Amino acid sequence: MAEQERNPAGGGVVIPRPQRFRRLRRLAPALAVAVVLALAAGTVAVWDRFACGGPGNGVRSVQGQCVGVSDGDHVFHEDFAEIQALIAAENARVAEEGGTVVRIAFLGTLTFGDVSPMDPGRIRRALEGAYTGMMRANHSHDFGDPSPRIQLVLANMGAQQEHWETVVDDLVAMSAEPVPLVAVVGMGVSVESTRAAAERLAENQIPMVSSAVTADGLDHFEIPGLLRAAPSNSEYVRALRGYLDALEETPRATLVYDTTEPDLFVSTLRDAYRTRLGEYVTGQAQEFSGTTVGDAPRAGLFNTVTLNVCAAGTDTVLFAGRTPDLNAFLDSLAARACADTPVRVLFVVTGLSALADEELMATLEESRITLVHASGIDPRWATGSPDVDVPPGYAAFRAAFAEEVTDDPSALDNGYALVNHDAFAVAASAVRTTNAMELDGPPLPSDVFDQLMLLNSAHEVPAGAGVLSYGPERGGEAVGRYVPVVELPLEEDQPQERPYVIGG
Structure with a gap:
């Protein structure tokens, strides 16, 4: 039964209480909560922007x-x-x-x-x-x-x-x-x-x-x-093909690659090695479960790989992995059982950050390892001949x-x-x-x-x-685009002669 109240004018007439007053009374707490939430959301939105320099800076x-x-x-x-x-x-x-x-x-x-x-x-x-x-x-x-x-x-x-x-x-x-x-x-x-x-x-x-x-x-x-x-990785590997073709002795290569998926750099580099350098591969391919981008490699990750590389009589490794994994592999390779045999490791990079790593350079030299980079730059371009060896x-x-x-x-x-x-x-x-x-x-x-x-x-x-x-x-x-191949440690003060040029 609807709530009623007495007519203030007297007479005993009962007047129904207006429904809208009851609705407003019930809505009041909800409205208060909504206002608080709106203010909080606005505060968060503004704070998100002030935390990074203030609204309007994008x-x-x-x-x-x-x-x-x-x-x-x-x-x-x-x-x-x-x-x-x-x-x-x-x-x-x-x-x-x-x-x-x-x-x-x-x-x-x-x-x-x-x-x-x-x-x-x-x-x-x-x-x-x-x-x-x-x-x-x-x-x-x-x-x-x-x-x-x-x-x-x-x-x-x-x-x-x-x-x-x-x-x-x-x-x-x-x-x-x-x-x-x-x-x-x-x-x-x-x-x-x-x-x-x-x-x-x-x-x-x-x-x-x-x-x-x-x-x-x-x-x-x-x-x-x-x-x-x-x-592209295929063009980098084409440059490496020219390098291997020019060697006096035919290399005996092993492909070492990361199985972590999906990593577009690693997977397409592995495929490019197989397609363009496959005839040089003599040993069984070696898989490893590498880093996700930026993770630290696990200790001992490459111990078995290194033993297999030595057992295969490999003098060349085609490495398809991320740079942290490459560094871990080089550390393992430096302690290899077949240290009397020189080995080269092929890789592709945008630049030569490794040059600034004095410890790595010393490890390569002491361990008879040559790191062969198909690179986006040769630091010796500053001293090379601009009409042949250096991009114009x-x-x-x-x-x-x-x-x-x-x-x-x-x-x-x-x-x-x-x-x-x-x-x-x-x-x-x-x-x-x-x-x-x-x-x-x-x-x-x-x-x-x-x-x-x-x-x-x-x-x-x-x-x-x-x-x-x-x-x-x-x-x-x-x-x-020039694609030079650079051997580390650097032994020559002049850039690679007549480097590979895409489409040339």
Whole structure:
């Protein structure tokens, strides 16, 4: 029965209590809870942004990492403070100067955990290389008419690229802004998250130039709009084939490979060895369960592998694994039972970080091990003959890097400065070719996308590692790219004579 009350005017008439008052009374606690939750959510949303420098800077805290896209103001790591200040200053100059402006994003790992596919040292050099490319693009005619001006933004996917979706969504949204994002560079790790990010960008017709992604299949054939600045694993192994073919004695090789899946770098390198160097393999293949990207190798991982390599009479190892596993294998090989027999270990790398490891160099020399790298750079290019042994654009790159960043030659050894400079140079060249289209405003990503397979003939890119050319028949491979083979420890002061050149 409905609740009733007496008419205050008297007379005994009973008046039903209005239902809405009862509903409001019941709703009041729920409304209070909703207000509290809304305020809490708003506080968390704002805090996420203040934790990474404040709202409006494009970066927010996700699981303790500052993830998102920055114009350089938010410093992702203390090692990046100086280079990010330079990037931010050039971005501000371009904005103040006005005119037609577009943006290119460096996409990668800018924060680090106990397990990360990259490290601050390589990423610092990568940013320095991209910055050098931006300065050349904005202040010279090296990569075409210096208009439109280009800003460089930094996009962090997290320590293990686990937040790629969030960041790629940000980049896609930026492609429709008044100062549009028109290309992406970086993408330096051959793992599944890189493939997923590239596929999402391709769906939105945002062109990409990867710097150190070498896995076969991560290219324009499979992901439209994805070009390479570094060689693919197949091209690295082609360079190693030329090295083995030139040896005086036919090598006796054993393939040693990681079975951990999925790792696109490892699996495609293993397949490239089998396809292109299989005739040199005499011993049984040796498997190991290696690290995930960034994990520490287990103690004793390679003891059995090393015994089998010795028993097979191997003088050459084709190694398909990650660098931490390679280092653990070399330690095991240094203590091998067949130490009287010299052995060479073949591997592919973007650069030669191993040169800075004095302990490793001493181990190689004392243990009669030669580490043979098909590499993205030869540190001796600074002293080689530019008409034969050195890429024709290397001297200009090195001079620009010295002027804009540092003249310390060791800064170039890990290869990331060169390859990221070249990736930016390719992207900037594609942007500048849109000038012939007589657009009403800045080019859109789709306009730049349409130019990628036209970067050839009259529009080759004078990059640091070669005069690069792209066409549909090579699937985004950088034709004209030099791929030197370097033996460590270094015994010669001159670079490899007539190194392999892609497509040459």
